[in-house]
Amino acid sequence: MADPATVSNFGGNITFTPRQHYSPRSEAEVLEILKKHRGQRIHASGSLHAWSAAAQSDDIYLTLEHLNSVEVSRDSGEPIATLGAGCQIKRALAELDKQGLTLPAVGLISEQTIAGSTATGTHGSGRHCLSHYLETVRIAHYGADGEPTITEVSGDVELAAARCSLGCLGIIVALTIRPRPQYFIEEYLAVYKNLSDVLAREFDWQLTQFYYLPWRNDFLAQHRRETTNRRSWLAPLYRWHWFLTIDIGLHLIIRFLVQRLRSPWGVKTFFKYFALSLVPRRWHVVDKSQDHLIMEHELFRHIEMEIFVRGSELAVALDFLRCAFVEFDGQRGFDDDTRAVLGQFQLLEKLNAPRERYTHHYPVCVRRVEPDETLISPSSGGDEDFYAISLISYALPAERAGFVGFCDFVAPAMTALFHGRCHWGKYCPSTPQEIERLYPKLPEFVAVCEKFDPERRFANDWQQEVIFPAK
Incomplete structure (x- = not known):
């Protein structure tokens, strides 16, 4: 047991001090801890590479990095x-690769633990989410007799709940997944003026992810597909170029414009005239799956x-987002018809309320996800x-009011207009009423939770509020 100390997540927007850690x-x-703290609230987290309050705990807090x-x-x-709950995705990929295997879906980053990523519905591009x-x-939970026990969930509704559970069923200690043989991906980048041109190529390039570039209204597509070809001789150069110019260079430029200059004009000028110069277009490169799919966003x-x-x-939805960028940048983005619709959902007052100006400063990443066999994953x-649709801000933690205000408008608006669902592990301002309507x-999920945790010892305050508001 560690002494109580303040815990912060990766984004620096969530901090908490558990009573015991x-x-x-x-x-x-794990069972001994449950036995010792019977009747108290117990919660576990992964690598804290998330932005919602899903991992927050002010009571008994478990980190599972040793179960890896x-x-x-x-x-x-x-x-x-069979993967220990605290195993990070990058460790799982490395160990599986030694046996010529890999995970069936790989997300944009690999810092999360396998339990944390699946419990929140983390996904990649072009396939189902990992859950x-x-x-x-x-x-690990309390059995019908009140004693700590471990149940292996393997079928039907209970498994659909456990796959993406937010930790509400108990403490996940391990899981099993069928890996697939390691494979290679061919990738090239291209720029389009129209969304329809990007989507028309998804049939042949099923793993494509693309970016909407604010302030120039273009689309940059990372076209990807599986291939039987061998790794390109250009692959190492491509990897280094991507790492130095995108993972490092692009982010340093954006951080300088946002955190140092604090210049909306500079942000818009950069995207309009310079951003695409960093992108290595027209290279067709074949590389190992996770080398193409994973970026260094951490x-x-x-x-x-x-x-x-x-x-x-x-x-x-993307057209609405474009108008919202303009609106929050201090200009008129929405037409009268859209404003009338927003008024019907009581959102016009939020749009017109005094607010801090926000100039969006990061490409909007868009990834296709196949529908999942889960109960409450966002897909x-x-x-x-x-x-x-990913919205990212590199503003300093103390200077995020503009981004938060933007999200607090966009999230309910896209929920009302397009049935948009917020990712459980990202900034998630959804209300209990919205969640009830969206899922x-x-x-059925609540019923499974009642079976595994009838006293709700494993849900934290945020989960109690949004998943179980009636009790």
Whole structure:
């Protein structure tokens, strides 16, 4: 047990001081902690590479970095991986790669733990979110007799709940997932004026992610697809170029404009005339899957909100976002018809309220996600693909009022107009009423929670508020 100390998340927007902090080294130790603190509220976190209050705990707080094993066995010839809850994605990828395997979906960053990423519905591009692929989830909780126990969840509604649970069922200690053989991806970058031109190429380039570039209204697409070709001889040069110019250079420029100059004019000028000069277009490069799919977004502190919309709503959602950028930059972005619709949802007053000016300063990343077999992941339900729209700010933590005000308008507006769902692990201002409307299977999720944790010892204050508001 560690002495109580203030804990901060990666973004610096969430801080808390748990009453007691543990880092158990085994499942048995987890059960001992539950036994010792029976009747108290207990919560676990992953790597804290998130921006919502999902990991916050003022009571008994567990970090599971020591439960980081990676074990691969064969089931009827097919490999299955058992991962400790505290195993970071980058460790899982490295260990699986030694056996010629990889995860079935890979996100933009690899700092998260496997339990934290799946519990919040973290995703990659062009496939289901990682939660969808879980075969079993091992959860420490209190049994019907009140004693600490571990249940391995493996079927039907309970598994659909456990795959993306926000930690509300108990303490996740391990999970199993079927890895796939390591594969290669071909990638090239191209710029388009129209969204339709980007989407028209997704049929052949299924793993594409693209960026809407504010203040010039272009789209930069990272076209990606699986290939049987070998790694390109240009791949190392491409990796270094991307790392130095995008992961480092682009972010240093943006940080300078936002944190030092504090110049809206500089931001808009950079995007209009200079940003694309950093991009290595027309290179067709083949590289190992995770080398193409993962970026180094953890190098510089930032804050992020991500909203999921269905494919049929993507075009109008991005156009709404473009108008919101203009509006919050101090000009008139929305036309009279849009303002009338906002008025119907009681959002016009929020739009017209006095606020700090906000000039958006980062490319808007858009990724397609196939619908998941979960109950409450942001891409769950239906048979239509979702698109995750990421909004990122590199403003200093003390200077984020403009971004927060922007998100506090955009999130409910996109929920009302396009049924947009906020990512559970990003900045998430959704209300209980919105969540109830967005997730038709929420009652089933709550019922599973009632079975595993009838006294709600494992949900923190934020989860109590947004998932269980009636109790």
